[in-house]
Amino acid sequence: MTMENQGLCPGLQDCLSAVHNKITSHLHSNASNHHDLNLIKGKLVVDHSPGQSGPGKSASVQVYSCTEIDPNTRKGKLSEKAKLKYAKSQKSDGTRTTTYEVKLYVEKDFGIPGAFVIENHHNHKFFLQSATLQTPGDQVINFDCRSWVYPIKMTKTSRIFFSNTSYLPRDTPKALADLRQEELKNLRGDGTGERKEWDRIYDYDYYNDLGNPDKGGEHERPVLGGSETFPYPRRGRTGRPPSKKDPLTESRPEMINLDIYVPPDERFRPKKLSEFIGNSIQATAHFILPEAKSLLEKDSSVQSFNEIKEMFSSNRSQKVDGWLSEKLHKLVPDELYKGIAHASKGDHLMFTLPQILSNNELAWKNDEEFGRQMLAGTNPTRIRVLESFPPPASKHGEECLINASHIVNNLDGLTITQAMNQWRIYIVDDHDYLMPFLNRINTNTKGICAYASRTLLFLKGDATLKPLVIQLSLSFSLPGSSDNEIITRLLLPASEGTEGALWQLAKTHVAANDSGYHQLISHWLHTHAVVEPFIIATRRQLSVMHPIHLLLDPHFKDTMHINALSRSILINSGGILEKTLFTGKVSMELSSELYKKWRFDEQALPTDLLKRRMALEDPDNPTGAQILFQDYPYGLDALDIWSAIRTWVIDYCSIFYKDDNSVESDEELQAWWSEIRNVGHGDKRNEEWWFKMTTLTDLQEALTILIWTASALHASVNFGQYAYAGYPPNRPTHCLNFVPEEGTTEFGEFLKDPDKYYLKMLPEKFEMTLGIALVEVLSRHTSDEEYLGQRPSSEWTDNKEVLQKFETFKKTLVEIETKIRDRNINPKLKNRWGPAKIAYKLLHPDASNENRRGGITGKGIPNSISL
Known part of the structure; x- marks a missing residue:
């Protein structure tokens, strides 16, 4: 009995002594037992949000052996639970990172740890970055x-x-086999119920959440996917209940929802989400608010080119109050509205001029620049060699009016036959796919004036492109008839006078067509939408222990989350793309129509280039293709990146697969590929072009295409948007006037003031600034971006051979960066800069880590479609 117990009643003294003896005995017993046990030391690195405490002792860990099996469970031996113990903490960029230690005592025959389970009895979630376990043998x-x-x-x-x-x-290892299968089963779920934030469940659904019929008929949209009429890739299932008016359409929240469900591991980290919202707030406050009151004005068109240029000056934001406050609050979530309201009261950074203006204010009007952007702009994957002249008649019964007399004098002395034989006549064709939609676009979308266009260009001796002719077509429904009247006109290049002004109007309509195709097809459909089913199938069918899961994981970062946000604010009924693009309410229908032509195998870069005749077959080239001419910036840089990715994939696969049989006998891999074809892209299940996935070559080609699409292809069509589309006259999203016909009132207005007519053809101020704000946000790299050739951790695999091959891949990418720099200073390669003086850097990998602060840099290939 200690001195402290003196003076207590005898009964209490006896009780305290008994407790003391029991504790002492237990400690001695444990100490004795620990002599017969092995100690496994662990460290866990945890991120948690500001204002929230870390899990501490509220979390416990147990370790599974991967070498020794418990005969009762048929799984690896499982240790007792051990609680986390605080070690150290640090704060950076608004996130607190805490390192915890844990001590686990296991039997001496426990074997080697291969997995651990963690239980969080804390009140808050936390992000577990990494963990390390150290065995008694210092492994x-x-x-x-x-x-x-x-x-x-x-x-x-x-x-x-x-x-x-x-x-x-x-x-x-047999000790982990059942755990591997159980984890995959849990990730698949049972396909029922509404998903909650914490559900780690991956399942498929149609795009049945774009419309909102409960808001009225103008918000009804067809379900995309699951039908011959509207085929589409699948999205991640959220399980929200059906709308009241249409059981086939999923209900939507009354306000824009930034918390739409995606599995937790696919969500933005807190830092990135706050950065994304902050960028959106800043762009909204800077660009949109000063123009918002134009909604009340009778004439809300821009009045001068200087007025557009002034949009990029500093301190343009206005206070959010009155009618604008009320209207804005209905449109955006509370956190976004509060940020906009706060931002509108303070000082603002000056938004830099888009590059198309910064070095040469008139370059956007230049014919050479018009052609160069088809090779090195935001949408360089559309142009192709014209295979026959004249271009074939329209599939909709329209005769092509282009003939030899229109172009023969602009072929640098060549005949048409000579030019065709030398592959020097090119076409950008936005005609046939638009014709069935034109009548609806022009009659159902307020104020929109849209054509279906064809543009022919000539490759000059210095490899620059010279426009030859633009064909603009209209389709009108005839009263009382199911037939359409088709009107076509041709416009030829001119630099001055009335003809020059009309030519400028025609080029602007071509740019509007290209803007719509770029956003809906090249950008959204061919990267964002087609990749999501691959992500879902990977999580459902390939264990995290599978080497292909490990290879693909960085290329899926944040994609499902940005796609979910897009369904909420961009591609939905009344969303930003419907408000800004000329395609309006038919935007996603058009995307579905062009998905009918999509082929996974043709997303291979060499296949795409060969199909467009932008490259020649070359069996001696590792890619199988030789670029047609060296001054195609996208094509030349892209082949280098493709080759590097393909070599990395081949090297990686060769470590784990030794022959075709090892591919065909991989049950997880076969289930993965089957689910992609039959479910994720189920509307394409019967197509013969799918890889059979019975050979190692099949696997290597499929993985190369997938990684290429998620990284370089997306980078090439996304991060250059502000440079070009940030100035609406260069790439308007829609037009509000047709090219006027002689003898009409509109032609008289045009003759009186061609510039004024042109400006009135551009989107109104509010839609214009909404488009600028959008491309400003989309063109920004976030500061947590991971670029091609980078991994978030140096310990991402314990396979030394894989690490060696990855270092080779990274060195190759750094060498490509040097090549790109050299090409950009070669005066013979005019399309690398063009009249606008914009260096082509969109496929500069940035593997050398120059870009870590993010922002609008115009370069860098992120690993994934993360924005």
């Missing part, structure tokens, strides 16, 4: 976790993490 086992751990009171189950060792299914 260090790494876990690249990067996943949210939610409170167990929400999830009702603990989280499991596997080490960074990859195994094909047949090579999985």
Whole structure:
């Protein structure tokens, strides 16, 4: 009995002594037992949001052996639970990172740890970055976790993490085999119920959440996917209940929702989400608010080119009050509205002039620049060699009016036959796919005046493109008839006078067509939408222990989340694209129509270039293709990147697959590919062009296409948008006047003041500034971006051969950066800069880590479609 117990009643003294003896005995017993046990030391690195405490002792860990099996469970031996112990903490960029330690005592025959489970009994979720376990023999086992751990009171189950060792299914240690299958089963869910924030469930659904019929008939939209009429890739399932008026359409929240469900591991990290919202607020406050009151004005068109240029000056924002405050609050979520209201009261950074203006204010009017942007602008994947002259008649019964007399004097002395034989006549064709939609676009979309266009160009001796002729077609429905009247006109290049002004109007309509195709097809459909089913299938069918899952994982970062946000604010009924693009309400229908022509195998860069005749077959070239002419900036840089990706994929696959049989016998891989074809892209399931996935070559080609699409292809069509589309006259999203016909009132207005007529043809101020704000946000790299050749952790795999091959891949990318710099200073390559003096850097990988602060840099290939 200690001195402190003196003076207490005898009964209480006896009780305290008994407790003391019991504790002492337990400690001695544990100490004795620990002599017969092995100690595994662990460290866990956790991120948690500001204002929220870390999990601390509210979280516990248990370790599974990967070498020794528990005969009762048929799984690896499982340690006792051990609670986390605080070690150190640091704060950076608004996020607190805490390192915790854990000590686990296991039997001496426990074997080697291969997985651990963690239970979070805390009130808050936390982001587990990584974990390391150290065995008594000083073996260090790494876990690249990067996943949210939610409170167990929400999830009702603990989280499991596997080490960074990859195994094909047949090579999985028996101790981990059942755990591997159980985890995949849990990720698939049962396909029912509305998803909650903490559900780690991956399932498919149609695009049935774009419309909102409960708001009225003008918000009804067809379901995309699951039908021959409207085929489409699948999206991630959210499970929201159906709308009241249409059981086939999923209900939508009354206000724009930035918290639409995606599985937790696909969500933006807190820092990126706040950065994304902040960029949106800044762009909104700067560009949109000063023009918002134009909604009340009778004439809200821009009055001069200087007025457009003034949009980029500093301190333009206005206070959000009165009618504008009320209207804005109905349109955006509370957190976004509060940010806009706050931003509108303070000082603002000056938004830089888009590059198309910064070096040469008149370059956008230049014919050479018009052609160069088809090779090195925001949409360089459309142009192709014309295969026959004259161009074939329209599929809709329209005769092509272009003939030899229109172009023969502009072929640098060549005949048409000579020019065709030398592959020097090119076409950008926005005609046939638009014709069935034109009548609806022009009659149902307020004020829109849209053509279907064809543009022919000539490749000059210096490899620059010279426009030859523009064909503009209209389609009108005839009263009382199902037939349409088609009107076509041709415009020829001119630099001065009335003809020159009309030519400028025609080029602007071509640019508007290209803007619509770019956003809906080249950008959204061919990258964002087609990749999402691959992500879902990977999570559902390939274990995190599978080497292909490990290879693909960085190329899926944030894609499902940005796609979900797009369905909420961009591509939905009344969304930004419907408000800004000339396609209006038929935008996503048009996207579905062109998905009918989509082929996964043709997203291979060499296949695409060969199909467009922008490259020649070359069996001696590793890519199988030789670029047609060296001054095609996108094509030349892209082939280098494609080759680097393909070599990396081949090297990686060769480590795990030794022959075709090892591919065909991989049950997880076969289930993955089957689900992509039959479910994720189920509307294309019967197409013969799908890889059979029975050979190693099939696997290598499919993975190269997928990584190329998610990284370089997306970078090439996204991050240059502000440079070119930030100035609406260069790339308007729609036009409000047709090219006037002689003898009409409109032609008289045009003759009186061609510039005024041109400006009135551009979008009104509010739509114009909305478009600028959008491309400003989309063109920004976030500061947490991971670029091609980078990984978030140096311990992402414990396979030394993989790490060596990855270093080779990174060195190759750095060499490509040097090549691109050299090309951009070569005076013979005029299309690398053009009259606008914009260096082509969109396929500069930035693997050398120059771009870590983010922002609008005009270069860098992120690993994934993360914006």
